[in-house]
Structures are given as C-alpha cells and as structure tokens.
Amino acid sequence: TFNELYESGKMILMTCDKPPQSLSSLEERLRSRFSSGLIVDIQPADYETRIAILNRRMQDEHINLSDDIVDYIASNFASNIRELDGAFKTVVAYCFLANSFTLDDAKIALKDMISPKQAKQVTPEIIVEVVARAYNITVSDIMSNKRSKEILVPRQVCMFLCRSELNMTYPKIGEFFAGKDHSTVLHACNKIETSLKDENSETSIRIDSIKKRLFN
Known part of the structure; x- marks a missing residue:
C-alpha cells in the first residue's frame, strides 16, 4: 500500500511520538524510507497560540467571552487542543444555561475537568x-x-x-x-x-x- 501511494505521487502523512530511526521494531528499509520525507517536530501549542485558537472559536460561534475567562481556559488546558476545545464548549454551555458570563462561572463549569495536581503544576x-x-x-x-x-x-x-x-x-x-x-x-x-x-x-x-x- 505504501509503495502504491508513493509511486502514484500521493502525499503520505504519518505521525509518531519518536523519529523514524528510533522505531527499532520496524525493518531498516522501512525506517530509511520513512526518514526520506520531511520530518517535523510538533510541539504543544504555546499560550499565545491557545489564545488565538480560543479567539477564533469565539468568532466562529459568535460568542464574546471576557479576557480573564479566555486566559483561564488557555492557562489550564495547555497539553491538548481537543481538551482546550472541550473546555471552551463546556464554559459556553454552562454560561448560557446560567445566563451569566463571569470568571467564577467558568471556574465552576471547569472544576471537574481541572484536577488539583494539574492546577498546581x-x-x-x-x-x-x-x-x-x-x-x-x-x-x-x-x-x-x-x-x-x-x-x-x-x-x-x-x-x-x-x-x-x-x-x-x-x-x-x-x-x-x-x-x-x-x-x-x-x-x-x-x-x-x-x-x-x-x-x-x-x-x-x-x-x-x-x-x-x-x-x-
């Protein structure tokens, strides 16, 4: 399948938590083949990127959360964009139901999603x-x-x-x-x-x- 895609000029995207040459369970020819492409180290989104993502989500949803709420979400959900988006949706849903959009509301909405260990790390x-x-x-x-x-x-x-x-x-x-x-x-x-x-x-x-x- 890989050869068919490669020979037909298709773009192949592969993800892994280590570089190809570190995949000792694969044959050398495969490691060599995978290493011949563009290798990019993808790091977790930094604070500024997370803020930009949340601002874009607010634009898409036509919602306006205060800066302190956006800061709270971005500061506590740093490792995973899916979790960041999930936190955003949770806050929006809670605030709509409560008809109140304050930082305290956001903290209540997310209290079960932020462990004490995570909050103090x-x-x-x-x-x-x-x-x-x-x-x-x-x-x-x-x-x-x-x-x-x-x-x-x-x-x-x-x-x-x-x-x-x-x-x-x-x-x-x-x-x-x-x-x-x-x-x-x-x-x-x-x-x-x-x-x-x-x-x-x-x-x-x-x-x-x-x-x-x-x-x-």
Whole structure:
C-alpha cells in the first residue's frame, strides 16, 4: 500500500511520538524510507497560540467571552487542543444555561475537568507564559537575546522564579533560556532579589501578582 501511494505521487502523512530511526521494531528499509520525507517536530501549542485558537472559536460561534475567562481556559488546558476545545464548549454551555458570563462561572463549569495536581503544576514554560502576560510582551521576546529593559527585566524575573519556586540549578536555568551562562543567571537572580527588599517596589508588586497566578 505504501509503495502504491508513493509511486502514484500521493502525499503520505504519518505521525509518531519518536523519529523514524528510533522505531527499532520496524525493518531498516522501512525506517530509511520513512526518514526520506520531511520530518517535523510538533510541539504543544504555546499560550499565545491557545489564545488565538480560543479567539477564533469565539468568532466562529459568535460568542464574546471576557479576557480573564479566555486566559483561564488557555492557562489550564495547555497539553491538548481537543481538551482546550472541550473546555471552551463546556464554559459556553454552562454560561448560557446560567445566563451569566463571569470568571467564577467558568471556574465552576471547569472544576471537574481541572484536577488539583494539574492546577498546581508549574513548569519553566508556564512561568515564562505568565510573566510574559504580566509584562504585556510575548514568550518569544523573553526567550530571545533582546536586551532592552522592557525585555531584560521580565527575563530576569523568569530566571529568579525558576530558581526560587522550582529549585532549578543555575546551569539548568541557563540551558532553558537559550544557553545563557551561569554568571548571567546568577546576576539576574541577585538583581531581582535585591529589588524584592523593597516590598513596595514595582518588581515586588509584579512578582506577588505573578505568584498568585501561578499557584492559586
């Protein structure tokens, strides 16, 4: 069947959770054949993509949910687009029945779909997403090599939170942030720690707000 499709010039799409050469149960000739095509690593949709998907769903359904509801759905359903869409449908159905469209309504509608473990699971990726939202910049900005103050401070906040909340080592943090070296991460963490000594500083207030989003 594969040869027939290939020889007739048909497009063949195959999916797997590992690259062709790692499929040891297949014959070498098949692994080689599968490796000859275009291989693309498909990652889970990031926060911005999930927001875009939800906005498109609202357009399709002629529904207008508030930004905080959209943010809540996108933040809690990060691993699977089907689950994201299911959460959207659940919230819409509940809100229509209740004739009320508030964040509390959305939380009630989704309470059985979000386990306590899932709600409290924080990763470096989630920290970057939440910090990006707090500073009104993009995840790509934080993960880039841009050094303007508008980007540098949020990146330092991310590094600090990875250290203080996830207990990541400085080398691991540097590796996550596009290969930053140990001294860069150490400097970032020290700088944010110094800012936090003033409880009324903008950085302190921002980080308190970010932590609430991460852990509440």
